[in-house]
Amino acid sequence: xxxxxxxxxxxxxxxxxxxxxxxxxxxxxxxxxxxxxxxxxxxxxxxxxxxxxxxxxxxxxxxxxxxxxxxxxxxxxxxxxxxxxxxxxxxxxxx
Amino acid sequence: xxxxxxxxxxxxxxxxxxxxxxxxxxxxxxxxxxxxxxxxxxxxxxxxxxxxxxxxxxxxxxxxxxxxxxxxxxxxxxxxxxxxxxxxxxxxxxxxxxxxxxxxxxxxxxxxxxxxxxxxxxxxxxxxxxxxxxxxxxxxxxxxxxxxxxxxxxxxxxxxxxxxxxxxxxxxxxxxxxxxxxxxxxxxxxxxxxxxxxxxxxxxxxxxxxxxxxxxxxxxxxxxxxxxxxxxxxxxxxxxxxxxxxxxxxxxxxxxxxxxxxxxxxxxxxxxxxxxxxxxxxxxxxxxxxxxxxxxxxxxxxxxxxxxxxxxxxxxxxxxxxxxxxxxxxxxxxxxxxxxxxxxxxxxxxxxxxxxxxxxxxxxxxxxxxxxxxxxxxxxxxxxxxxxxxxxxxxxxxxxxxxxxxxxxxxxxxxxxxxxxxxxxxxxxxxxxxxxxxxxxxxxxxxxxxxxxxxxxxxxxxxxxxxxxxxxxxxxxxxxxxxxx
Numbered sequence: 289x290x291x292x293x294x295x296x297x298x299x300x301x302x303x304x305x306x307x308x309x310x311x312x313x314x315x316x317x318x319x320x321x322x323x324x325x326x327x328x329x330x331x332x333x334x335x336x337x338x339x340x341x342x343x344x345x346x347x348x349x350x351x352x353x354x355x356x357x358x359x360x361x362x363x364x365x366x367x368x369x370x371x372x373x374x375x376x377x378x379x380x381x382x383x
Numbered sequence: 384x385x386x387x388x389x390x391x392x393x394x395x396x397x398x399x400x401x402x403x404x405x406x407x408x409x410x411x412x413x414x415x416x417x418x419x420x421x422x423x424x425x426x427x428x429x430x431x432x433x434x435x436x437x438x439x440x441x442x443x444x445x446x447x448x449x450x451x452x453x454x455x456x457x458x459x460x461x462x463x464x465x466x467x468x469x470x471x472x473x474x475x476x477x478x479x480x481x482x483x484x485x486x487x488x489x490x491x492x493x494x495x496x497x498x499x500x501x502x503x504x505x506x507x508x509x510x511x512x513x514x515x516x517x518x519x520x521x522x523x524x525x526x527x528x529x530x531x532x533x534x535x536x537x538x539x540x541x542x543x544x545x546x547x548x549x550x551x552x553x554x555x556x557x558x559x560x561x562x563x564x565x566x567x568x569x570x571x572x573x574x575x576x577x578x579x580x581x582x583x584x585x586x587x588x589x590x591x592x593x594x595x596x597x598x599x600x601x602x603x604x605x606x607x608x609x610x611x612x613x614x615x616x617x618x619x620x621x622x623x624x625x626x627x628x629x630x631x632x633x634x635x636x637x638x639x640x641x642x643x644x645x646x647x648x649x650x651x652x653x654x655x656x657x658x659x660x661x662x663x664x665x666x667x668x669x670x671x672x673x674x675x676x677x678x679x680x681x682x683x684x685x686x687x688x689x690x691x692x693x694x695x696x697x698x699x700x701x702x703x704x705x706x707x708x709x710x711x712x713x714x715x716x717x718x719x720x721x722x723x724x725x726x727x728x729x730x731x732x733x734x735x736x737x738x739x740x741x742x743x744x745x746x747x748x749x750x751x752x753x754x755x756x757x758x759x760x761x762x763x764x765x766x767x768x769x770x771x772x773x774x775x776x777x778x779x780x781x782x783x784x785x786x787x788x789x790x791x792x793x794x795x796x797x798x799x800x801x802x803x804x805x806x807x808x809x810x811x812x813x814x815x816x817x818x819x820x821x822x823x824x825x826x827x828x829x830x831x832x833x834x835x836x837x838x839x840x841x842x843x844x845x846x847x848x849x850x851x852x853x854x855x856x857x858x859x860x861x862x863x864x865x866x867x868x
Contacts, residue, residue: 291744303698303743304705305736306724315740321799322741326754328687332761339759340766341589343575343815343840348618363482369712376707379719 290320384409385545386861389454389602392548396443396453403443403453407436407497410455414500414546417867421522421544423537425460426468427500435497442495450605452495457547459538460501461508462593463582464488467498471584472516473506475704475711475730485582486614487551487593494609499547502537506732507701508553508586510534511561511804512794515734520791523566524864525830529788532562532804535596539566542596544867549606550596555587556689557783557808559594560820564783564833567822569850569860570596571603574840575815576621579614587696588619590689590812598860600821600850604629607843623841631844632851637671639849642776646682647807653786659824659832660782663853667780670852677772677779681764682810688765689809690802691745691758697735698742704730737798766814773839778849781807783833787826807835817843821850822859831859 291299296316300307307315361374370377384392384401395401411429418424432455439453463469463481465488470476484492491498505515513521513536521536523529524544531540535552539562542550552559554572563570571594578593585591595606607628614620641664652660664674706712706726713725731739745754772779784804794801811818816837823834834853838846854860 295744296740299740299744299747300724302747303739304702304720304723304727305731305739306721306728315737318737318798319740319744321797322690322737322802323744325799325802326687326691326741326745326758329684329691329757329761330753332681332684332757332764334757334760334764337760337763339756340763341759342619343766344621346576346619346621349615351615360482365708367479367482367709369706369709378707379716379722381719 291316291323388599389451389548389597389605392454393448393450397448403436403439403497404433406453407432407455407499410499410547417544417546420527421524421540422519423503423521423540423544423546424457424500425470425472425503425518425537428467432497432499439495439497449494451491451609453497454549455497455499455547456491457499457502457538457541457550458488459504459535459550459552461504461553461584462488462551463584464498464501467501469501469584470517471507472504472518473730473732473735474517477517477711479710483582486579486616487583487610490609490612502541502550504537505534505734507584507697507735508534508555508558509697509734509738511557511801513537513562514791514795515732517732522791523788523830524867525567525788526828528790529830530565530791532565532784532788534558536562538596539563539568539570542568542598543864545863548597549602551593552596553583553591553593554812555590556693556805556812559596560783560808560818560833560835561804563596563820565788565831567831567859567862568596568598569600569603569819569821570594571607571819571843571846572811572817573607573611573843574817576619577611579612579617579620581614581616585700587693588700589696590693600847600854601629601632603819604632604847626844628844628847631848634848635671636667636849636852639672639778640675640776641667641672642675642677642772642779644677644679644682644772644779644781646679647781651785651806652782653826655826656782656784656786656832659826660834663823663834664780666856667849667853670856675776677776679768679772679810681761681768684761685765685810685813686802686805688758688761688813689805690741691754692762692813694738694742695746695755696742698739698746701735701739734798762813765810769810769814769816778846779837781835783807783820783835787828787830787832811837816840817846819846819850821853822862824859
């Protein structure tokens with residue numbers, strides 16, 4: 289499976305990473321190299337094999353529906369690039 | 384003190400032959416002198432470390448010391464430590480001061496250990512050489528023109544160069560074991576779920592596992608005792624009865640069955656590595672172990688499966704870096720979309736971006752089944768291979784790395800060439816099995832060779848026993864890089 293330049297642009301958009309036109313070809317080459325490595329998986333006989341996400345057969349723990357977290361807005365927001373009145377500031381989204 | 388085991392250091396501290404302040408200061412001096420050559424550390428804060436050392440000395444004086452009280456520990460800069468810069472070796476987090484402690488740092492803190500500093504690494508744990516760092520490459524103490532391995536290269540180099548008696552790392556595809564091998568130190572990745580990932584910056588959540596570096600298996604046991612434990616804040620943390628990982632160290636090896644996978648001992652391993660590993664097999668034989676040939680038929684699919692699953696999970700985990708709540712934010716952008724795209728283009732290094740793009744692709748519509756699901760099925764096949772093998776042997780043995788350390792810059796241009804360093808290590812992460820690397824000799828250029836031992840689920844005690852008995856009969860682990868003797 290070989291990626292076209294348009295494929296790379298589409299993936300970069302999905303990943304929200306800007307890839308400049310100058311970089312596009314190099315990125316395409318590198319990604320195709322990696323996908324070449326990964327192609328070997330296609331040959332594997334996996335009919336009837338369940339996908340494995342986790343080594344141990346465990347299920348998600350539940351806990352009591354109680355408030356356990358203290359208010360840490362101030363220390364957590366102290367590292368934010370742009371905050372005001374406890375809100376994170378971003379460029380306007382809705383016109 | 385720099386050649387002493389953690390147990391010996393703890394005894395010296397309790398007997399007041401040395402203070403934690405003296406020990407910490409000595410380590411800080413060595414770190415400062417070595418920084419230009421090795422670049423093993425990203426952040427050092429002598430005042431904070433010494434304050435912790437003074438508190439440890441007071442605790443020792445009160446008779447309330449534990450096995451790690453007063454012992455300096457270097458942490459891979461992937462572990463959040465409250466009030467400390469925690470950068471993951473990335474521009475994206477270059478100004479990030481963690482507002483909380485990771486579970487691992489918390490446990491060392493409660494044990495009274497001293498935080499010596501944050502070690503350099505491959506950015507976001509993605510790499511096998513510690514060259515992908517925003518802060519420049521880490522160098523191998525055995526020969527500074529060579530890489531220490533990665534991604535926990537700074538921690539491995541720090542222990543090898545006697546800058547710290549022990550350190551923490553993380554292992555997703557081999558990132559504790561491979562640098563341990565390339566730097567001639569001991570490192571272990573526990574069974575998945577034993578060490579809490581809370582506060583351990585996420586790369587690939589179904590593979591990531593924190594673990595210790597030290598110079599001996601006996602020391603690793605002490606460190607595991609401190610690091611392992613249930614944490615409700617990590618949804619994958621396992622609740623198990625408390626274990627003492629040093630309880631089986633002295634068990635004789637008579638009757639031990641060592642599995643040698645036929646797939647590991649074909650071509651693909653350099654001759655110098657092969658010789659050192661064969662010598663180790665012979666040494667273990669003299670200690671009463673018997674070698675058994677086993678087969679892990681899906682070995683060749685480990686690296687491909689890993690390079691689908693790990694990037695896929697990384698693409699999800701790293702989507703949180705968007706310039707909004709913390710971390711780097713692009714200085715100029717046209718709108719929200721542009722904020723995301725520029726922040727991430729500028730904040731991430733090239734290898735991180737490559738992996739996010741690969742991961743995004745294999746999870747995308749039309750490709751998810753063919754790539755991600757297929758890789759997860761292959762993952763089960765790989766895990767099943769080990770289940771079968773462990774019916775015929777107690778530990779699986781091989782080389783940790785196909786080669787000794789390579790030159791800085793040698794493999795950096797070709798991602799796939801770099802990925803092939805991982806052929807012996809990724810299977811243990813995919814299967815969730817415990818695995819370790821210990822020094823077993825030297826190869827070309829006087830560079831260390833590492834021996835890889837994998838065990839069944841929760842068999843850390845057994846692995847450490849085998850390693851400890853081997854280390855009693857050999858002295859590879861006690862060798863010091865000439866420049867740091």
